[in-house]
Amino acid sequence: MKPTDIAAPDYFHKVVDCQWACPAHTPVPEYIRLIAQGRYSDAYMINWKSNVFPGILGRTCDRPCEPACRRGRVEETPVAICRLKRVAADFKDDIKHRLPKPSAKNGKRVAFVGGGPASLTVARDLAPLGYHCTVFDGDPEAGGMMRTQIPKFRLPNSVIDEETGYILNLGVEFKGGHRIESMKALLAEKYDAIFVGSGAPRGRELDIPGRKEAAAHVHIGIDWLSSVSFGHTDKIGKRVIVLGGGNTAMDCCRTARRLGGEDVKVIVRSGFEEMKASPWEKEDAIHEDIPILNFLVPVAFIHDNGKLTGITFQKVKAEYDAKGRRNLVPSGEPDQTLECDDVLVAVGQENAFPWIEQDCGIEFDKWHMPKVDPKTFVSTNPKVFFGGDAAFGPKNIIWAVAQGHDAALSIHKMLSGEDITERPLPEVHVSSQKMGIHEWSYDNDISNDKRFKVPHRDKVIALKDIRTEVELGYDVKLALGEAHRCLNCDVQTVFSTSLCIECDACVDICPMDCITFTENGEETDLRHLLKAPSPHPDQDLYVSSDLKTGRVMVKDEDVCLHCGLCAERCPTGAWDMQKYLIEMTHAGSACPTKSRSAA
Amino acid sequence: MTYIAKPKFHHPGLKKNELGYTHRDYEGKISTLCAGCGHDSITASIIEACYELSIEPHRVAKISGIGCSSKTPDYFLGNSHGFNSVHGRMPSVLTGANLANRDLIYLGVSGDGDSASIGFGQFAHSIRRGVNMTYIVENNGVYGLTKGQFSATADRGSKSKKGVTNTDNAIDLVAIALQLGATFVARSFSGDKAQLVPLIAAAIGHKGASFIDVISPCIAFNNHAGSTKSFDYVREHNDAVNRLDVLVGRDPIAVDYAPGTVQVVEQHDGSKIALRKIDADYDPHDRLGAQTFLARHAAKGQIVTGLLYVDPDAEDLHSHLNTVEAPLNTLEADTLCPGSAALDKFNASLR
Numbered sequence: 001m002k003p004t005d006i007a008a009p010d011y012f013h014k015v016v017d018c019q020w021a022c023p024a025h026t027p028v029p030e031y032i033r034l035i036a037q038g039r040y041s042d043a044y045m046i047n048w049k050s051n052v053f054p055g056i057l058g059r060t061c062d063r064p065c066e067p068a069c070r071r072g073r074v075e076e077t078p079v080a081i082c083r084l085k086r087v088a089a090d091f092k093d094d095i096k097h098r099l100p101k102p103s104a105k106n107g108k109r110v111a112f113v114g115g116g117p118a119s120l121t122v123a124r125d126l127a128p129l130g131y132h133c134t135v136f137d138g139d140p141e142a143g144g145m146m147r148t149q150i151p152k153f154r155l156p157n158s159v160i161d162e163e164t165g166y167i168l169n170l171g172v173e174f175k176g177g178h179r180i181e182s183m184k185a186l187l188a189e190k191y192d193a194i195f196v197g198s199g200a201p202r203g204r205e206l207d208i209p210g211r212k213e214a215a216a217h218v219h220i221g222i223d224w225l226s227s228v229s230f231g232h233t234d235k236i237g238k239r240v241i242v243l244g245g246g247n248t249a250m251d252c253c254r255t256a257r258r259l260g261g262e263d264v265k266v267i268v269r270s271g272f273e274e275m276k277a278s279p280w281e282k283e284d285a286i287h288e289d290i291p292i293l294n295f296l297v298p299v300a301f302i303h304d305n306g307k308l309t310g311i312t313f314q315k316v317k318a319e320y321d322a323k324g325r326r327n328l329v330p331s332g333e334p335d336q337t338l339e340c341d342d343v344l345v346a347v348g349q350e351n352a353f354p355w356i357e358q359d360c361g362i363e364f365d366k367w368h369m370p371k372v373d374p375k376t377f378v379s380t381n382p383k384v385f386f387g388g389d390a391a392f393g394p395k396n397i398i399w400a401v402a403q404g405h406d407a408a409l410s411i412h413k414m415l416s417g418e419d420i421t422e423r424p425l426p427e428v429h430v431s432s433q434k435m436g437i438h439e440w441s442y443d444n445d446i447s448n449d450k451r452f453k454v455p456h457r458d459k460v461i462a463l464k465d466i467r468t469e470v471e472l473g474y475d476v477k478l479a480l481g482e483a484h485r486c487l488n489c490d491v492q493t494v495f496s497t498s499l500c501i502e503c504d505a506c507v508d509i510c511p512m513d514c515i516t517f518t519e520n521g522e523e524t525d526l527r528h529l530l531k532a533p534s535p536h537p538d539q540d541l542y543v544s545s546d547l548k549t550g551r552v553m554v555k556d557e558d559v560c561l562h563c564g565l566c567a568e569r570c571p572t573g574a575w576d577m578q579k580y581l582i583e584m585t586h587a588g589s590a591c592p593t594k595s596r597s598a599a
Numbered sequence: 600m601t602y603i604a605k606p607k608f609h610h611p612g613l614k615k616n617e618l619g620y621t622h623r624d625y626e627g628k629i630s631t632l633c634a635g636c637g638h639d640s641i642t643a644s645i646i647e648a649c650y651e652l653s654i655e656p657h658r659v660a661k662i663s664g665i666g667c668s669s670k671t672p673d674y675f676l677g678n679s680h681g682f683n684s685v686h687g688r689m690p691s692v693l694t695g696a697n698l699a700n701r702d703l704i705y706l707g708v709s710g711d712g713d714s715a716s717i718g719f720g721q722f723a724h725s726i727r728r729g730v731n732m733t734y735i736v737e738n739n740g741v742y743g744l745t746k747g748q749f750s751a752t753a754d755r756g757s758k759s760k761k762g763v764t765n766t767d768n769a770i771d772l773v774a775i776a777l778q779l780g781a782t783f784v785a786r787s788f789s790g791d792k793a794q795l796v797p798l799i800a801a802a803i804g805h806k807g808a809s810f811i812d813v814i815s816p817c818i819a820f821n822n823h824a825g826s827t828k829s830f831d832y833v834r835e836h837n838d839a840v841n842r843l844d845v846l847v848g849r850d851p852i853a854v855d856y857a858p859g860t861v862q863v864v865e866q867h868d869g870s871k872i873a874l875r876k877i878d879a880d881y882d883p884h885d886r887l888g889a890q891t892f893l894a895r896h897a898a899k900g901q902i903v904t905g906l907l908y909v910d911p912d913a914e915d916l917h918s919h920l921n922t923v924e925a926p927l928n929t930l931e932a933d934t935l936c937p938g939s940a941a942l943d944k945f946n947a948s949l950r
Contacts, residue, residue, distance in 0.1 A: 074608050438602050446606035501830050503635040503818065504790060508643040511606045511623075513613065533612035549834065561606055568601045571635025571818040 001523050003545040003552075006494065009428045012580040014540060015557050016490045018081055021068035023402035025426075025584045026050035028065055028081055029490040033442060035087055036483035038476075041095050043088035048095075050584070052121050052167070052401050053146070055159040058086025059471065060150055062247075062278060062396035070489050073536070073559050074512075077451040079485045083471075087479040089159070102171030106130030108415050111191040113180045116144020117397045118197030118388025120167045121404025122411065125587040127170040129412060134191075135172060138179030139230075142168060145199055145389075146397060148226035149248065151255045152467045183356040183384075193383050193411045196370075197400070200389035204348035206243060210301030210308075214343075217308035218301060221252045221346030228255055228466070237341025239263045241311055243298055244346035245275035250282065252344040253290045258466040265338070266292045267311075269328060271318055284470070288459065297328065302337060310339040349394045360384075369393065376420045377407035385411060405586050412587035427589075429581040433491055434567075440577055442491050444564040447484040454478075488562045492580045495553055497544045499574035502551070506566035506575055507531070512559045515566060520552045530556055605629045617653040625650050627677035631670065637789030637815030638667060638737045642674045644792050645706070645735075648799040649676060651845070654704065660696055661706045664689040664718055667744055668710030668737035668815075687718025690725035690734070694916070697730050700926035701917050704803060705732040712742050715751035715770045722772070726779040726808050731915035733802040733809045736772055737789075739817035740828040747820030758825030771897065773907065776810040777890050782913030783809035784889070786904045788833050789816065797843035797872075798906060804845070806867035807913035814902065827900075838896055840881040840905040844873040864911050874906060883909050 006012060014020050018028040027046060034043035047054035061082050069078030108131050112119040115137035123133040141147060142164040146155065168174050180186055186194060203220035205211075211218060217237065221244065227233040240261040242253040245268035256264045266285065268275055272294045275282065282292065296313035303309055313336050316328040351369060356362055361381035363371045370379050372386045379386055387407040388400030410420040433441045455472040456462070462470045474482060507515050513532035520526070526541060527534040534541075539558040546552060567575040583589070605626070613621040625646040630639050649659070656678035663669035665686035672681050680703065684692040693707045707725075714722040714736050725734065740753040747760055751770045758764055776784050783805040787795040795813060802809035814833050816822045822829045827836075862874040862883075874883065882888055889908045896903045923930070 073611065445603040446608065448607055501635070501818075501822070502790065503637065503816070503830060504640045504643070504792065505635045508639050509601075509605065509630075511608060513610045532610040535612055548831075559610055561608060563603070563606055565601065565603075565605065569630075569634045569639070571633065 001520060001526060001541065001543045003497075004540070004542045006492075006542070009426055009582060011540065012430070012490075012492050013582050015492060015560075016580065017068040017070050018065035018079075019490070019582070021064045022051075023064065023399045024051045024405065025402075025582065026065075027490065027581060027583075029486055029488050030581060031088060032079070032081070032084055032483050032486040033488070035084055036443070036480060040088050040091040041093045041098070044092040044095060045098055047085055047088060048166075049586075051398060052124055052404075053117060053163050053397065054085050055089030055163050056146055056155060057397060058082060058084075058089050059155050059159070060146070061085070061398055064398070070487050070559065071485060074487075074561065075450070080451055080454070080482050083454050083474060084479060084482060087474050090473050091476065091479075096166075099166055100128035100170060102169070103128055103130050105132050108132065108192040109134065110193045110195060110411060111186060111189070112136065113186070113194065113196045114144055114198035114390070115139070115142040115164075115174060115176070116197055116199050116388060116400065117146060118199075118390070118400035118404045118407075119144070119195060120164060121401045122195050122197070122387065122408040123172045124167045124170065125405060125408035126411060127167070127172050129588045131415075133172045135174045136178045136180050137174070137176055140176040142174050142176070144197075145222075148229045149222050149251070151225065151251050152229070153254070153258065153462065153470050154251070156467070156469050181355050183360045183362070187360060187383075191383075192415055193385065195407060195411065196379075196384065196386045196390050197388045197404070198353075198390045200349040200351045200394040202350045202352040203345065204350055206298065206345045206347055208298055208300055210303050213306050214301040214303040214308035216306065217341065218343045218345060221248045221344050222349060224344055225251055225255060228259070233259070235260045237261070239340045240265070240342045240344065241338060241340040242266045242344045242346060243311075244268065244348070245270060245277055245292075246346060246348070247277050247281050248349070249344075249346035250277045250285045252346050253285055254288055255466065256342075256344065257288050257290065257463055261342075264290050266290060267296050267298070267313065267338070268292065268294050269297045269316065271295060274326070287456075288463065295328070295331070296336065299335065301343065308341065308343065310337050311343060312337045349389070351390060351393060375406065375423065376410040377403055378410055378414075378420060382414070405584065408587040409585060424585045426585050427583045429583075430492070430494075430578050433577045433579050438568050440491075440564055442488050442577075442579070443484065444488070444562070444577075446487070446561050446563050447481075449481055449485055451485065452478045452482045489560075490580050491562050491564070491577050493542070493555065493560065493562070493564075493566060494576045494578045495542065495544055495555070496574050496576070497547060497553070499572045500544070500547055500553065501572055501574075502547055502549055503571060505569040505571065509565045509569040511563065511565065512561055514556050514558070514560045516554045516556075517547070517551050518554060519550070520546070526554055530554065532556070534558065601629055616650055618655065620650065620653075622646055622650040625656065625676055627672070627674045630674045632667060633743075633819045635818040636667070637739060637813075637817070638671050639674070640789040640792065641735065641737050641795070641813050641815055642671050644789075644795040644799055646675045647792070647796045648803065651796070652800055652803060654803070658702070658704055659706060660693075660703045661708060662689050662693045662696065663708040664710075664713040666710040666713045667739075667817075668708060669713055671737065672706075672708050687713050687716070687721055689713065690718065690721040690730075693732055694725050694728065694730050697732060697916070698922065700928065701731065701922075701924070702926055705730070706803075707732050707734040709734070709736050711736060711738045711740060711750040711752040711772075715772055719751070719770070723775065723779055726776050726781045726810060728916045729780065729782065729808045729914065729919065731806055731808070731917070733799065733805075733811070735799070735811050735813060737815045738772070738812050738828070739815050739821055740826070741817050741821040743817045743820055747817070754827040757827040758823070760820050760823050762825070771893070773810070773812045774890060774893055776812075777886055777893070777908055780808075781810045781908070782807035782910040783906075784908040785810070785906045786812045786814070786902070788814050788837060788902075788904060790830055790833065791837070791904075794839060794842065794904060797845045800845040801843055801866070801870075801872045801906065801909075804866040804868045804870045804872075805909070805913070807910070807915045833902060836900060836902050838878075838901040838903050840876075840878040840892075840903060840907065841883065842875040842877060843906055844875070846871040846873060864909060866911060867913075872906070872909075877905070883907060
């Protein structure tokens with residue numbers, strides 16, 4: 001293999017698995033260290049810069065970082081990254097003075113359709129640069145689905161108010177209760193750019209017999225949740241069936257439990273394991289005495305003269321074809337009818353753009369989705385950008401934020417007269433953490449603690465009030481314990497070939513058998529020559545140039561604990577522990593010397 | 600010296616030996632030696648050899664004297680018996696322990712000061728008596744703990760870190776061991792685990808006095824130009840006569856080597872050593888030939904490594920003395936003191 005180019009910004013970025021997996025590339029280990037030091041405000045600001053909504057995401061994020069966490073490959077469970085983010089939000093001081101100040105307007109106007117996470121992220125990035133941002137939303141308050149669809153017992157209004165407030169206070173104009181009904185009309189208002197962050201607002205229908213007749217007691221999940229959120233709905237029948245296996249279904253069933261549902265069930269077509277809901281959300285539902293029944297396909301709503309009485313299900317089983325694709329086929333068992341008073345349908349969300357006229361210069365594809373460039377987020381109309389669920393269908397908040405940052409950069413470049421396809425490289429800082437012969441500026445002693453559980457409110461109390469937050473969050477002591485579990489993967493092992501005397505000290509001390517000195521070869525051969533097996537080929541091998549004996553140093557990045565023992569035992573300083581900090585390019589933050597093409 | 604303990608986590612894919620242990624289970628405390636010390640590689644090699652042989656740690660007694668090398672038993676086999684003796688007295692303590700209980704595996708760990716200076720006599724007699732042990736000298740040619748004076752194994756003409764030339768003749772412990780009748784003699788290099796690990800494994804399987812001289816560069820005081828025990832010098836002048844594979848168990852040997860290039864030696868414990876010849880003329884069963892070979896190469900400044908001599912049918916001190924097989928601590932009072940009738944019978948036999 002060729003020597004690894006550690007100067008390429010992506011190489012060490014990939015080693016920080018959590019940051020690499022985060023769509024917004026939040027520098028996770030950096031803020032976890034700050035939490036361990038009690039610097040909650042600093043930890044919050046790092047998050048605020050990357051992901052805009054630390055308090056909201058610290059409660060609701062889908063956590064792509066956690067399955068990626070290296071700790072999960074070393075022991076059973078990853079670091080509770082998401083809930084540590086909440087710790088930063090919970091314990092920070094007043095940070096208002098650290099936020100950007102509303103700046104003098106540059107005369108350029110940007111309109112936002114929808115006031116959810118994508119639009120607010122773009123506005124957050126553009127407002128401090130002097131853009132006049134106007135956010136339109138059909139709802140009276142900002143937040144979009146974060147406010148309307150996520151139940152208050154998971155995400156209190158105070159948190160949404162605070163974090164949307166930080167953005168609106170940057171001089172962003174918010175026009176609540178003002179739904180945009182015509183793109184053409186909006187274009188006519190001669191904004192310099194338009195950002196569409198209107199989400200995926202339509203809940204998918206379940207068109208089976210009885211749907212129309214029983215309509216009074218069959219509700220579309222996200223509409224019902226938002227009706228609950230605004231206080232229009234405050235009760236439900238005693239026996240409730242929730243159809244669907246995603247996170248919306250989990251929110252529906254837990255909400256139903258709080259509005260009078262005593263016998264609430266979730267029923268899914270697939271197997272329990274394949275459900276789309278996050279494992280922890282399933283756990284929380286089960287904890288609230290909500291059974292999840294699987295392999296049942298609804299075939300008809302049963303009603304008594306228009307009064308819903310139950311649902312009939314066909315029993316299915318999973319079969320896999322030659323390509324490993326799953327098919328649900330009837331198991332042959334008799335159909336089953338389950339009685340209920342109300343049904344919540346949470347079987348998916350869809351995009352809907354009835355308000356975008358055909359002659360706006362915005363082309364749609366065959367799935368009725370706008371044609372949007374996945375890097376610049378521009379539509380076929382060069383002044384109109386899309387982001388969040390509106391661009392590529394339903395995903396999570398963190399994706400909306402990441403796309404918002406990229407769209408903001410595009411808008412800023414376009415309105416500065418630059419080529420939006422030229423994307424500035426992120427800024428990378430690499431610095432040695434050596435403080436003494438065996439001292440480092442980070443805590444390299446590896447904690448053996450298992451993941452700490454987040455304390456929950458007592459179930460009896462939690463189920464009484466829909467606005468009582470269930471999770472209490474870590475206290476300072478638990479947060480410190482959990483923070484210590486982080487392996488500091490951003491503190492990189494950096495190898496200097498010219499200093500190595502091949503004494504084997506690093507090989508001997510490495511607790512994870514990561515390091516091998518061997519003859520060079522092709523990657524597949526090298527992976528077989530390693531001291532310990534290499535089960536994850538997606539994890540890079542760090543290969544040195546030729547050493548004095550003609551061999552090379554090969555380090556499998558897979559399960560490195562970043563404990564720094566290789567560097568401590570190295571007599572010549574050929575190994576050093578260097579902190580790698582990558583800052584993604586946001587609008588206005590770049591001083592672009594190098595850039596890469598968006599293609 | 601490292602301030603943190605070595606993390607308990609290990610690679611999830613580590614192989615386990617017959618006892619269900621990984622090589623991590625054979626570790627001891629974290630080393631307090633200087634960073635890069637060759638001794639730590641020897642420690643790692645002992646760990647690897649014991650892991651590969653599936654040795655139960657409680658069946659091993661590790662005994663050492665004083666010095667950098669003699670600290671190392673703390674860093675391997677944390678669940679074994681250990682005795683850190685007076686300077687140079689490891690061989691006597693080991694001999695005594697071995698006579699009291701022959702069931703244990705004896706690992707004597709010593710250095711060039713401990714064995715070639717203060718303990719030279721002790722070294723000589725334990726070898727001469729054929730004590731069943733693996734005697735490892737971690738040989739760096741300097742007194743590291745007292746800041747790098749030449750030791751008795753430093754080659755004449757080699758230079759100290761400050762540039763002083765050594766005018767004394769060197770003791771070659773391998774030559775002495777051969778002369779004193781050691782039945783397993785090897786030399787290796789801490790920077791070559793592929794050679795060292797099987798040598799240690801084979802030495803442990805050998806019944807009789809096994810001696811391994813391991814050249815182990817002292818990073819702090821003896822790894823400079825002019826030293827003959829530096830990484831660079833040893834790598835340049837290393838003349839390996841053979842390579843070893845130790846085959847545990849009684850499976851038939853199926854080694855894929857060209858005919859005539861591999862020699863199989865069956866050890867007393869049933870394990871087999873496959874010796875891959877590098878030097879076609881070298882015969883590891885010829886003590887006299889080995890001595891000459893060694894002397895001739897030493898004169899050329901070459902360091903001969905590999906398994907230099909082995910007598911697979913060797914006997915040990917216990918068989919010479921016809922001692923009782925059971926460990927002394929298991930003997931009951933009636934065995935130890937069989938009564939006046941037995942004494943009378945014994946006395947009568949001497950009349």
